[in-house]
Amino acid sequence: MSSEPETDYEIAKSVEEQPIWEVTEPFGLDKDDLELYGDYKAKISQDAIDELLEGDTEDGDVILVTGMTPTPMGEGKTVTTVGLGQALNQIGEDAMIAIREPSLGPVFGIKGGAAGGGWSQVLPMEDINLHFTGDIHALTAAHNLISAMLDAHISKGNELNIDSRSVAWPRAVDHNDRALRQTIVGAGDSAGVTRMDEHVLTAASELMAILCLAEDIEDLKERISRIIVAYDEDGEPVTAGDIEAAGATAILLRDALRPNIVQTIEGTPALVHGGPFANIAHGTNSLLADYVGKKMGDYLVTEAGFGSALGGEKFMDVVSQLGDIEPSAIVLVASVRALKYHGLDMWPFEGEEVLQEEDVDAVEAGFENLDKHVSNLRQFGLPVTISINRFPSDTDAEIEAVREHYQDMDGVQVAESTVFGEGGEGGVELAEKVTDAVENYDGGFEPLYDLDASLKEKIETVATQIYGADGVNYVGSAEDDIAQLEEMGMDDVPVVLSKTFHSLSDDPAKKGAPEGWTLDVRELYPSAGAGFVVALTGDVMTMPGLPARPAAADMDIDADGTISGLF
Ligand SMILES: Nc1ncnc2c1ncn2[C@@H]1O[C@H](COP(=O)(O)OP(=O)(O)O)[C@@H](O)[C@H]1O
Numbered sequence: 001m002s003s004e005p006e007t008d009y010e011i012a013k014s015v016e017e018q019p020i021w022e023v024t025e026p027f028g029l030d031k032d033d034l035e036l037y038g039d040y041k042a043k044i045s046q047d048a049i050d051e052l053l054e055g056d057t058e059d060g061d062v063i064l065v066t067g068m069t070p071t072p073m074g075e076g077k078t079v080t081t082v083g084l085g086q087a088l089n090q091i092g093e094d095a096m097i098a099i100r101e102p103s104l105g106p107v108f109g110i111k112g113g114a115a116g117g118g119w120s121q122v123l124p125m126e127d128i129n130l131h132f133t134g135d136i137h138a139l140t141a142a143h144n145l146i147s148a149m150l151d152a153h154i155s156k157g158n159e160l161n162i163d164s165r166s167v168a169w170p171r172a173v174d175h176n177d178r179a180l181r182q183t184i185v186g187a188g189d190s191a192g193v194t195r196m197d198e199h200v201l202t203a204a205s206e207l208m209a210i211l212c213l214a215e216d217i218e219d220l221k222e223r224i225s226r227i228i229v230a231y232d233e234d235g236e237p238v239t240a241g242d243i244e245a246a247g248a249t250a251i252l253l254r255d256a257l258r259p260n261i262v263q264t265i266e267g268t269p270a271l272v273h274g275g276p277f278a279n280i281a282h283g284t285n286s287l288l289a290d291y292v293g294k295k296m297g298d299y300l301v302t303e304a305g306f307g308s309a310l311g312g313e314k315f316m317d318v319v320s321q322l323g324d325i326e327p328s329a330i331v332l333v334a335s336v337r338a339l340k341y342h343g344l345d346m347w348p349f350e351g352e353e354v355l356q357e358e359d360v361d362a363v364e365a366g367f368e369n370l371d372k373h374v375s376n377l378r379q380f381g382l383p384v385t386i387s388i389n390r391f392p393s394d395t396d397a398e399i400e401a402v403r404e405h406y407q408d409m410d411g412v413q414v415a416e417s418t419v420f421g422e423g424g425e426g427g428v429e430l431a432e433k434v435t436d437a438v439e440n441y442d443g444g445f446e447p448l449y450d451l452d453a454s455l456k457e458k459i460e461t462v463a464t465q466i467y468g469a470d471g472v473n474y475v476g477s478a479e480d481d482i483a484q485l486e487e488m489g490m491d492d493v494p495v496v497l498s499k500t501f502h503s504l505s506d507d508p509a510k511k512g513a514p515e516g517w518t519l520d521v522r523e524l525y526p527s528a529g530a531g532f533v534v535a536l537t538g539d540v541m542t543m544p545g546l547p548a549r550p551a552a553a554d555m556d557i558d559a560d561g562t563i564s565g566l567f
């Protein structure tokens with residue numbers, strides 16, 4: 001290792017971690033409240049969760065970190081969440097953070113880990129990016145138990161008269177493996193029914209969403225039993241409860257339901273729990289982690305995936321209406337590289353090198369995208385602070401251009417953040433501006449739609465007011481799906497729109513703030529256990545694929561267990 005640690009892994013290994021109970025103690029959790037997984041990782045015990053949630057401690061303020069439409073590399077929401085949490089503690093506040101658990105898919109794929117980076121990471125990063133406390137493995141096992149019980153039912157008498165062509169429950173795996181997108185199961189099993197099947201990434205499993213929304217074991221089991229796994233010959237839904245899978249599935253998730261707690265590089269307590277992506281699911285960590293976090297701290301900094309039109313919108317229209325949580329302030333992460341990516345209208349993505357050359361004109365041309373995210377977020381009645389996440393190649397002229405463009409804009413403030421390179425110290429301006437915004441917040445938060453609006457009204461509200469579409473085309477099975485959902489009484493729930501994260505529109509090639517287009521919704525299906533409806537647009541993959549040379553190709557481990565290539 002060179003004198004100065006350089007990679008995320010080297011920086012993480014250069015830090016002396018504290019025993020996790022010493023990190024949580026000042027925030028009200030002592031060693032007896034934790035179920036230790038070694039000295040640096042723990043789950044919070046059910047008794048401690050119950051005590052926190054039933055206690056009369058006032059909830060802290062929730063700061064939601066979202067972002068502009070990102071390059072495929074990501075623009076630093078997780079880094080900013082960790083860095084801002086550290087910065088708030090540096091300025092004397094009691095702040096917690098809550099983030100999602102990384103999936104092995106992107107870790108070994110393109111994007112790499114999701115434990116932050118530089119001097120704003122959660123530790124132990126290699127555990128968190130790999131097996132952590134086993135929650136995602138438990139989810140995968142639980143998901144596939146339902147699949148196995150469903151196929152056993154179909155091939156052993158099929159008492160429920162399931163139409164094997166209408167199975168609605170895929171299999172799951174926690175890898176980006178395009179070869180598993182469409183599969184044939186039951187081949188060669190003489191008693192079995194050979195049928196088409198598919199695999200989703202575990203992050204896209206409805207069980208992941210359920211784990212992130214369930215409040216206790218009873219709620220978990222009840223949600224699982226509501227999962228629609230297939231339809232019978234009369235088109236009636238068949239649930240996981242109908243095939244008697246709810247109890248066993250809940251057993252497999254018993255421990256996974258409890259939030260994990262670790263620490264940041266600077267010793268800020270970090271809840272890491274659940275991992276739905278925001279393009280194919282609702283995109284934020286578990287409600288239980290949020291509930292515990294806002295009891296433990298005066299501030300809870302949490303992130304929602306991809307750009308604000310995906311994770312941000314879903315946090316405020318879906319999560320805040322399904323759970324007891326709402327933000328008091330928004331941090332909108334912007335980067336010079338993403339502004340240039342939009343300003344240069346770059347698609348397909350040509351790599352970060354092109355975006356590292358100084359180009360103030362391209363930065364200014366990219367404001368179209370960031371302006372749209374600002375105006376979108378202001379519709380929710382929340383104060384917005386733009387955090388310019390400074391990368392090493394950014395120049396003062398580029399940063400100044402961003403500051404100038406937003407410093408006099410109504411309803412928004414701007415701060416430069418160097419938390420990647422400097423940890424909490426690099427986020428003091430951001431922390432001071434965000435706490436100021438929270439203090440002056442008038443409590444005007446409102447989701448964009450009421451739950452009693454029709455499914456079409458909800459979809460059209462998001463499409464026109466957030467994505468910038470002129471309207472919505474219902475193609476494929478969408479109209480029939482809506483009719484069936486209304487008949488099932490699944491129309492008074494939030495809608496999770498599944499859409500590309502590369503654009504505000506449903507066309508990944510369109511950068512900036514596309515106008516004069518219509519959103520195509522091609523299919524809708526119920527997530528009856530999670531309590532929302534998913535609407536599919538474009539050709540978003542619930543099973544991403546690996547590139548020809550994935551990040552995994554550069555990973556290695558040496559004789560003493562030192563890992564390289566994990567970032
Ligand atoms: N200011 C920065 N300088 C250098 N690298 C950064 C910076 N911010 C983020 N990164 C890196 O960019 C990638 C995306 O950051 P991340 O916080 O995961 O983004 P997001 O959560 O928005 O997807 C990670 O590899 C991270 O380490």
Ligand SMILES: O=COP(=O)(O)O
Pocket residue numbers: 074077078114276277278279283304305306307311
């Ligand atoms: O769901 C996506 O999350 P990130 O934007 O943090 O990668």
Ligand SMILES: [Mg+2]
Pocket residue numbers: 074077078114303
């Ligand atoms: Mg992230």
